[in-house]
Amino acid sequence: MLWEQLTANPLIQDSVVMVITLMLALSWLRIMDALAANGILEQKLSRKIIHMGTGPLFVLCWPFFSPQPTACYFAALVPLAITLQFIGIGVGWIQDPDAVQAMTRTGNPKEILKGPLFYGLVFVVCTIGFWRTSPVGMLALMMMCGGDGLADIVGRRLGVHKLPFSPEKSWAGSAAMFAGSFLFAFSFLSLFNRLNYFQPPLVGTVGIVAAIALIATLVESLPFRDIDNLTLTGVAVVLGLWWF
Template sequence: MFDSIPFLESIPALWLHISIVALGLGVIVLSAETLHRRTSTNSELARKVVHIGTGNVILVAWWLQIPAWVGIAASIIASAIALSSYYVPFLPGINSVGRRSFGTFFYAVSMGILIAWFWSPHQFHYAAIGILVMTWGDGLAGLMGQRFGQHKYQIWGMTKSWEGSLTMTLISYGVSCSILLGVQGNVWQTWLLPIAVALGATGLEMFSKWGMDNLTVPVASAALAFYLHQLFPLV
């Protein structure tokens, strides 16, 4: 999907890349919180702005070839901030979703796990699949479900919509295909493997509580793509 840029090993270049990522994340979070506080925008929309915006940082990290330790450190810091914000509500627009959820915390943890797993062997695309399936699939599914969800169903006391679940499946499939199209070379890997990823991600999103899908969906999607490729590398 991307032509990798060799990472410049100098200290100035390292801090430049860190600053780019940190600045981007800061702008997204502050914009969403400002949107929530100064307009009639509801908390769910503000949270989705952050959800979708921050997830794309994985593409920047891949593109810049940021070292794994930087991504893992950022994940730890973001996890600590997210966990603290549940008890000291300095970001109410992001964490207030009308239900008990630790989604923001799990989201940050999942990014650290996937970077730790796939960065060293230079299999960045699996980490990107996991994060972006959650970023775009779950993010748009929530918005579509709220706006157009006419056919509701309940699982474990949670109300969801078939429109939202269908959106999750289609977006997850599209995201996975888009990433694999640039790094894999056969029909199975590019067009068929993402079907399993999309269905698995949708199933986990349907049955997860307390925001756990922000951890289970990215990790399971990346793991499924990786292990299916190992099982059927030449199909």
């Protein structure tokens, strides 16, 4: 009954779902911050768990927004608010030692103005630009979350054999990048396809997702620091527009 009353007014529905989504995202971030601050999670691991978990949690809330064209703007306010928080911490306007501990490699707040900031901006752009009726943005976002996040975690633990053209990257990390990109992207595309958001429904996407994941893996393997969130997502968007 409450949900029926809520959905009767799209403006109220989108406002309420936006607030709930923001609360869920901030709660997830705070949990990870606390685990890192108390030494339960190491700094670099907490950073990548945040990377892998925040985006998917946000996208899983998309179906609860109204079917109105303006719903994407309400949804985009969630990553925008978090991104503004990142900027505030990075430039020193907001003092949040736990967040710095969880989201940086060395404890320098200015690091948040690189990878985490790009992460948030990419989510804002893809949410508004593609939303839930297009597989393109979702594909790119999930490859960034699952692939790039898993690549770092696995690479640091199993990355004994380095890539000849990128000494900071490893074969194990690249394999994890491909697997994470494919699994996250294909799972979310399949879910939203079953929810009938893609019209016409997607058919035979396994090969397409695998091909894009492979190319994104090659891009991620290049010896560039702190811009993976931009480069691999941008490549995935271009390829998604081409193939879908």
